Amino acid sequence: MAKKKVAVIGLGSMGLGIARSILKAGHAIWGVDIDAKRMEDFRSDGGSPGALAEVAGDLDAVVTVVVNAAQTEAVLFGEGGIVGGLHRGAVVASCATVAPDFARDMEARCNEAGVHYLDAPISGGTVRAASGELSIMASGAPEAFAAIRPVFDAMARNVFELGDAAGPGSAMKAVNQLLVGVHIATLAEAMTFGMTQGISPEKFMEIIPVSAGTSWVIEDRGPHIVAGDYAPLSVADIWPKDLGIVSDIARSAKFSAPMVNAALQQFLAASGMGLGQEDDAAVAKLYARNAGLTLPGEGQG
Amino acid sequence: MAKKKVAVIGLGSMGLGIARSILKAGHAIWGVDIDAKRMEDFRSDGGSPGALAEVAGDLDAVVTVVVNAAQTEAVLFGEGGIVGGLHRGAVVASCATVAPDFARDMEARCNEAGVHYLDAPISGGTVRAASGELSIMASGAPEAFAAIRPVFDAMARNVFELGDAAGPGSAMKAVNQLLVGVHIATLAEAMTFGMTQGISPEKFMEIIPVSAGTSWVIEDRGPHIVAGDYAPLSVADIWPKDLGIVSDIARSAKFSAPMVNAALQQFLAASGMGLGQEDDAAVAKLYARNAGLTLPGEGQG
Numbered sequence: 001m002a003k004k005k006v007a008v009i010g011l012g013s014m015g016l017g018i019a020r021s022i023l024k025a026g027h028a029i030w031g032v033d034i035d036a037k038r039m040e041d042f043r044s045d046g047g048s049p050g051a052l053a054e055v056a057g058d059l060d061a062v063v064t065v066v067v068n069a070a071q072t073e074a075v076l077f078g079e080g081g082i083v084g085g086l087h088r089g090a091v092v093a094s095c096a097t098v099a100p101d102f103a104r105d106m107e108a109r110c111n112e113a114g115v116h117y118l119d120a121p122i123s124g125g126t127v128r129a130a131s132g133e134l135s136i137m138a139s140g141a142p143e144a145f146a147a148i149r150p151v152f153d154a155m156a157r158n159v160f161e162l163g164d165a166a167g168p169g170s171a172m173k174a175v176n177q178l179l180v181g182v183h184i185a186t187l188a189e190a191m192t193f194g195m196t197q198g199i200s201p202e203k204f205m206e207i208i209p210v211s212a213g214t215s216w217v218i219e220d221r222g223p224h225i226v227a228g229d230y231a232p233l234s235v236a237d238i239w240p241k242d243l244g245i246v247s248d249i250a251r252s253a254k255f256s257a258p259m260v261n262a263a264l265q266q267f268l269a270a271s272g273m274g275l276g277q278e279d280d281a282a283v284a285k286l287y288a289r290n291a292g293l294t295l296p297g298e299g300q301g
Numbered sequence: 302m303a304k305k306k307v308a309v310i311g312l313g314s315m316g317l318g319i320a321r322s323i324l325k326a327g328h329a330i331w332g333v334d335i336d337a338k339r340m341e342d343f344r345s346d347g348g349s350p351g352a353l354a355e356v357a358g359d360l361d362a363v364v365t366v367v368v369n370a371a372q373t374e375a376v377l378f379g380e381g382g383i384v385g386g387l388h389r390g391a392v393v394a395s396c397a398t399v400a401p402d403f404a405r406d407m408e409a410r411c412n413e414a415g416v417h418y419l420d421a422p423i424s425g426g427t428v429r430a431a432s433g434e435l436s437i438m439a440s441g442a443p444e445a446f447a448a449i450r451p452v453f454d455a456m457a458r459n460v461f462e463l464g465d466a467a468g469p470g471s472a473m474k475a476v477n478q479l480l481v482g483v484h485i486a487t488l489a490e491a492m493t494f495g496m497t498q499g500i501s502p503e504k505f506m507e508i509i510p511v512s513a514g515t516s517w518v519i520e521d522r523g524p525h526i527v528a529g530d531y532a533p534l535s536v537a538d539i540w541p542k543d544l545g546i547v548s549d550i551a552r553s554a555k556f557s558a559p560m561v562n563a564a565l566q567q568f569l570a571a572s573g574m575g576l577g578q579e580d581d582a583a584v585a586k587l588y589a590r591n592a593g594l595t596l597p598g599e600g601q602g
Contacts, residue, residue: 100498123513135512160508162500171498172508175491179514182487182560189560190479193547196554197401197472199463207461207473211436212424213480215516246494253497255592259483259490262563291556 002150003027004060007052009075009082011038014095014122015065017129018155020045022063024132025154030055032075056085061148062092063155065122068241069098077109088114091148093138095122097177097242099249100167107140107166116144119166121173122156125234133157137176139169174249177242178260183217184239185263188284191225195293201226202296224281228297236283237276239267303451304328305361308353310376310383312339315396315423316366318430319456321346323364325433326455331356333376357386362449363393364456366423369542370399378410389415392449394439396423398478398543400550401468408441408467417445420467422474423457426535434458438477440470475550478543479561484518485540486564489585492526496594502527503597522582529598531579531586538577540568540584 008019011033031042103119110117118140162168243264309320312334332343404420411418419441463469
């Protein structure tokens with residue numbers, strides 16, 4: 001297998017897992033974060049030493065795992081941005097959830113600099129990031145896919161190739177986020193609605209996963225509510241952002257999206273009441289408080 | 302196995318499948334419908350002859366598979382209603398989706414007549430009704446469960462016993478319908494949203510079922526939209542009714558249910574535009590028309 005020289009920019013919960021997966025596969029890897037401690041921790045895992053600016057010209061690929069479009073633009077083209085230092089033909093794979101139009105803009109600017117851009121949002125959560133089993137919904141030039149293949153193989157179980165230019169990768173991610181976000185709010189609504197009718201969360205999770213009402217989200221997030229465990233595997237505040245992106249894209253396309261917008265309001269309210277840094281299943285607390293219900297693990301008052 | 306004498310009231314798409322499954326298991330069965338032709342057809346399948354009024358006193362169980370609460374009350378207690386003719390200890394199993402309060406009322410009135418009432422909504426659709434593989438979400442007296450067990454075994458793959466009185470069966474069904482109805486509207490919204498961004502329904506169904514956004518509904522109904530096949534396995538007009546029941550229960554409980562009510566509006570609009578007797582996946586046509594999109598199988602104008 002071809003060993004690559006790779007930088008991962010953004011060592012948060014997703015980026016650190018990705019960086020470690022790429023390292024484990026035997027590539028030379030530089031981990032970069034605005035938090036110096038995170039960089040140092042990753043270096044002690046075995047990440048390569050040396051300032052990124054000095055090695056940029058040797059890199060085969062850069063994987064950006066930052067929070068949003070603004071951070072993506074900053075790390076690529078802002079002060080000290082990496083694109084200017086890359087050699088011609090290097091590949092930037094951008095993993096943040098962004099609007100398709102933004103992805104097309106980044107691709108055009110990378111291409112002007114002689115650098116490939118892959119519109120490569122990821123799905124799967126921190127556990128799969130750590131185990132190298134993400135899904136990547138990607139679009140971009142075939143040469144870029146070919147060059148980065150060993151890196152993607154280290155990061156992901158599924159790589160969906162959605163086209164030969166930026167845009168469809170981010171569009172597919174938006175579709176998936178639409179579904180996941182709406183399904184989380186719907187799980188919370190259904191489970192707490194059941195409680196008003198005497199159906200306990202435990203009974204709900206016994207029956208719904210084997211019934212027509214089930215979803216991946218119910219099977220993944222439902223147990224968090226039953227256990228009263230809101231340790232953030234994926235924070236609630238992702239959803240005002242990601243459903244906001246979906247809502248913005250929909251509005252631009254004159255597409256009426258009532259389910260998205262209903263779910264968006266629930267996550268905004270959850271964030272407004274201070275639940276934003278809890279696990280996203282904590283949107284159930286909004287429903288419970290609105291209905292005077294006590295969820296598992298909450299004080300009995 | 303104990304052979305039972307059973308009447309099935311309501312030989313629509315679900316009831317006929319149930320009646321045939323019970324017949325196949327070797328029980329003596331009378332099929333009843335307001336449509337004389339349906340009764341005759343079932344009799345030619347091997348259903349028992351003879352007027353129900355004459356045999357009511359011999360029946361062990363009555364399974365009602367009618368459309369709603371009003372029909373349930375009519376067949377049990379209306380003119381010529383069956384409860385008055387049953388022997389003490391006979392079991393009525395009511396399969397319609399109804400409010401828990403209605404189920405409790407029916408139980409009380411049956412008990413006054415010396416008859417057991419099982420609050421026994423069903424889930425699974427016409428295909429599983431025909432193959433005897435439904436799910437039954439049931440609550441009621443343990444003696445009633447014991448007496449009807451061979452009949453339920455003929456109808457269902459899963460029998461969830463939710464308590465020893467009416468109410469929780471219907472409550473659990475309402476929870477399941479909340480999820481299924483919201484998930485259908487969400488599938489339609491996500492798939493057509495994707496189309497506005499260049500993601501085809503085929504590509505959607507290739508990627509979403511193996512991603513975090515999936516649901517049972519997506520895997521079951523998504524192929525209908527891809528095929529442009531709206532032959533009604535389950536008609537869209539079920540949803541204004543069932544989500545209406547959920548919405549009514551929620552309002553009574555002072556439970557704010559924005560996801561349910563957003564989905565309810567979409568199904569009302571689909572029904573209002575004349576799609577009510579098509580398969581429920583046809584709610585996608587509402588989204589497509591609202592956005593000027595052409596779904597698979599639709600005329601190209």
